[in-house]
Amino acid sequence: EDQVTQSPEALRLQEGESSSLNCSYTVSGLRGLFWYRQDPGKGPEFLFTLYSAGEEKEKERLKATLTKKESFLHITAPKPEDSATYLCAVQAIQGAQKLVFGQGTRLTINP
């Protein structure tokens, strides 16, 4: 069974304090790993897709990396507007386009 575990559940940082969110996964052949951002009362918003170990992608203060067992979402010098819940999801090669999600990390950036 495909599984995704995210840690920590919640993270509180000061503005400018860099950190990383973790996404550990077990999947029977990875087709893709996805990062989403979700603001309160809204649907998840796509951030990145990673396909193979060693791949990295960046967007503003966010950088996602992938190994064979986990992915990290690094946030550099965060701002209060980066506060959100960050979701990780995997798609298996045999998964018929389905995404399996982790429980998310709730990130709060204090000014």
Added chain:
Amino acid sequence: DAGITQSPRYKITETGRQVTLMCHQTWSHSYMFWYRQDLGHGLRLIYYSAAADITDKGEVPDGYVVSRSKTENFPLTLESATRSQTSVYFCASRTWTGIGNTEAFFGQGTRLTVV
């Protein structure tokens, strides 16, 4: 407007009633999904559809029914609502480009309360 739209945004219903949540997308994406989001469980897949008239069960399908007579619509019906179905429901769509998958696009969600 282009995108994926869910209706209603909020719904309160009584135990035992039938309720239908609507989902409409304008991209003609082949794949559509229904997820529920609960505290402590994250997003869990209820049903998905690969194309019109093709649907399949996800992780938590019991108590739900779906149909897809048209590519753009994917309604979710709770046949006899129970309190355990109180949740936030998200519809999503994506497509296969032949080169790779597109990301999944999500609606804004329907908050359903069963009393």
